[in-house]
Amino acid sequence: xxxxxxxxxxxxxxxxxxxxxxxxxxxxxxxxxxxxxxxxxxxxxxxxxxxxxxxxxxxxxxxxxxxxxxxxxxxxxxxxxxxxxxxxxxxxxxxxxxxxxxxxxxxxxxxxxxxxxxxxxxxxxxxxxxxxxxxxxxxxxxxxxxxxxxxxxxxxxxxxxxxxxxxxxxxxxxxxxxxxxxxxxxxxxxxxxxxxxxxxxxxxxxxxxxxxxxxxxxxxxxxxxxxxxxxxxxxxxxxxxxxxxxxxxxxxxxxxxxxxxxxxxxxxxxxxxxxxxxxxxxxxxxxxxxxxxxxxx
Numbered sequence: 257x258x259x260x261x262x263x264x265x266x267x268x269x270x271x272x273x274x275x276x277x278x279x280x281x282x283x284x285x286x287x288x289x290x291x292x293x294x295x296x297x298x299x300x301x302x303x304x305x306x307x308x309x310x311x312x313x314x315x316x317x318x319x320x321x322x323x324x325x326x327x328x329x330x331x332x333x334x335x336x337x338x339x340x341x342x343x344x345x346x347x348x349x350x351x352x353x354x355x356x357x358x359x360x361x362x363x364x365x366x367x368x369x370x371x372x373x374x375x376x377x378x379x380x381x382x383x384x385x386x387x388x389x390x391x392x393x394x395x396x397x398x399x400x401x402x403x404x405x406x407x408x409x410x411x412x413x414x415x416x417x418x419x420x421x422x423x424x425x426x427x428x429x430x431x432x433x434x435x436x437x438x439x440x441x442x443x444x445x446x447x448x449x450x451x452x453x454x455x456x457x458x459x460x461x462x463x464x465x466x467x468x469x470x471x472x473x474x475x476x477x478x479x480x481x482x483x484x485x486x487x488x489x490x491x492x493x494x495x496x497x498x499x500x501x502x503x504x505x506x507x508x509x510x511x512x513x514x515x516x517x518x519x520x521x522x523x524x525x526x527x528x529x530x531x532x533x534x535x536x537x538x539x540x541x542x543x544x545x546x547x548x549x550x551x552x553x
Contacts, residue, residue, distance in 0.1 A: 257284070257288065257292070257397075257398060257401065257421070257422065258294075259398070259422035259423075260422065261280060261284070261419070261420065261421045262419075262420045263276060263280060263405070263417060263418065263419050264437070265409060265414045265417045266414070266415075266417065266429065266430075266432055268413045268414060268415065270413060271412075271413065271414075272412050272413070276409065276412070276414070279409055279412045280405050280408065280409070283401075283404045283405045283407075284404075284405065286317075286404075287397065287400070287401050287404060290315055290317060290318045291317075291318055291321065291393050291397045291400075292397075293341060293350065293351055293390070293392055293393075293394070294351050299314070299315060299318055300318065300391050300393065303383070303385075303391060304341065304385075304390045304391055306385070308384075308385050308386065308387065308388055309385070309386065310384055311379070311382045311383070311384045312382060312383060312384060313381060313382055314378065314381060314382060314383045315381075317400070319381070319383065320400075321338075321393055321396055321397060321400050321505065322338055322376060322378070322383070322391070322393070323378070324396065324400075324505055324506065324509060325337075325338035325373065325393065325395070325396050325509055326338060326373045326376065328396070328506075328509040329373045329484075329513075331525075331529060332510075332513040332514075332516075332517060333517075333525075334484055334485050335483070335484065335514075335516040335517045335521075335525075336396075336509055336510075336512055336513040337371055337372060337373055337484035338373045338376070338391060338392065338393055338395075338396070339371055339372055339376055339385075339390065339391055339392070340371045340390075340392050340482060340484050341371075341389070341390025341392035342366075342367040342370040342371055342389065342390055343367045343368065343371055343482050343484070343487050344392050344394070344482065345367075345390075346363060346364065347359065347480075347489060349480045349482075350392070364487040364488060368486075368487040369387075370387065370388050370389055371484060371487070372387070372389060372484075375387040375389045376389070376391070395464075395508065395509060395512040396508050396509040396512070397508075398421055398422055398462075399424055399460070399503075399504035399505040399506070399507055399508025399509065400504070400505040400508070401421055402420070402421050402424050402425065402426045402460060402462075402504035402505075403426060403460070403504050403505055405419045406419045406426045406428060406504075415428065416428065416429030416430055416431070416432075417429065418437040418439075418456065423442055423463060424460070424461065424462040424463070424504055424507070424508060425439050425460060425461050425504070426456065426459075426460040426503075426504045427439070427455075427456025427457060427458070427459060427460070428458060430457065436455035436456065436457040437455065437456040438453055438454070438455055438456075439453070440452065440453050441453075441454065441461065441463065441498045442463045442465070443496070443536065444465055444495045444496045444536060447495065447536060447538075447540050448540060449536065449542050452534065452552075454500060454552075458502070459501070460500070460501055460503055460504035460507050461498060461499070461501075461504075461507055462498070462499055462501075462504055462507035462508040462511045463497065463498040463511055464481065464496070464497045464508075464511035464512045464514070464515045465495055465496040465497070465515070466480065466481055466489075466490070466494075466495055466515070481512065481516060483516050484516070485516075490515065490516055490518075492516075492518035492519070493518065493519070493538050493539070494515050494518055494519060494522070494536070494537055495536055495537065495538050496515075496534075496535070496536040497511045497512075497514040497515040497522065497534070497535050498533065498534045499511045499514065499526075499531055499532065499533045500532040500533075500548065500551065501531070501532070510529070510531055510533070511533075513525070514531075514535060515535075519535055519537060519543055522535055522543075523535065523543055523545060526545035526547070527545055527546055527547075530547050531547055532545060532547040532551050533545040533547070533548055534548060
């Protein structure tokens with residue numbers, strides 16, 4: 257996944273004989289084998305190469321992530337797209353690697369035509385592409401991985417834990433001192449706002465931002481978050497979006513969608529969906545959704 261993981265676990269009376277790392281590694285390996293576009297023989301990569309219109313077997317976890325991503329895409333008015341692989345590749349954020357210069361308008365239009373979750377159809381445990389689109393779950397799969405690792409650890413006997421993958425967290429139970437798992441929301445570099453600390457007791461948090469991966473061109477810095485509606489990196493002033501939810505997959509997908517929507521539409525969507533969310537803009541302003549304000553109160 258191109259990042260690191262960590263876990264804080266309150267050891268139960270009978271921890272696994274081989275320790276906790278093999279439990280985490282096994283959970284992550286299963287996800288990578290199914291959902292990574294960076295692995296040529298993953299289930300997702302083979303699905304993207306299958307002939308358009310042909311039905312392909314799709315494992316339950318992959319279907320769950322795809323269905324969740326499509327639902328977020330519809331609820332956000334198209335601000336989230338699980339089938340935007342052509343656009344990610346075009347802008348240098350996919351497996352083909354970085355590019356020189358910016359793509360031509362015609363290339364953006366062509367990649368847009370090869371995008372859209374509406375081109376993914378499912379029936380039972382099978383799915384197919386109705387156009388030559390490419391699944392890209394990078395905006396939601398990491399959150400699912402956090403949930404999967406937490407579930408695997410719980411299944412191995414850990415009831416009190418905090419799991420983190422690439423800055424996204426899920427907390428269950430409590431710490432040894434009886435406190436919940438406290439986590440500070442990530443603040444973008446160079447932004448001076450007061451720290452915001454939340455208690456992850458049966459909750460998860462994900463943050464999307466344009467300060468980790470970007471394209472620099474002639475003095476412009478274009479973040480890796482692409483607006484599926486325009487086919488271009490966002491330039492709406494939002495540098496960070498955090499969402500707290502009951503599961504990290506939901507938090508991850510919606511953090512990406514709110515980043516794309518921007519302050520006004522993003523805050524409206526958060527209120528409409530009942531999301532606990534924080535947006536931070538490049539000028540250092542902070543916006544909290546009503547659900548987050550109530551949670552902090």
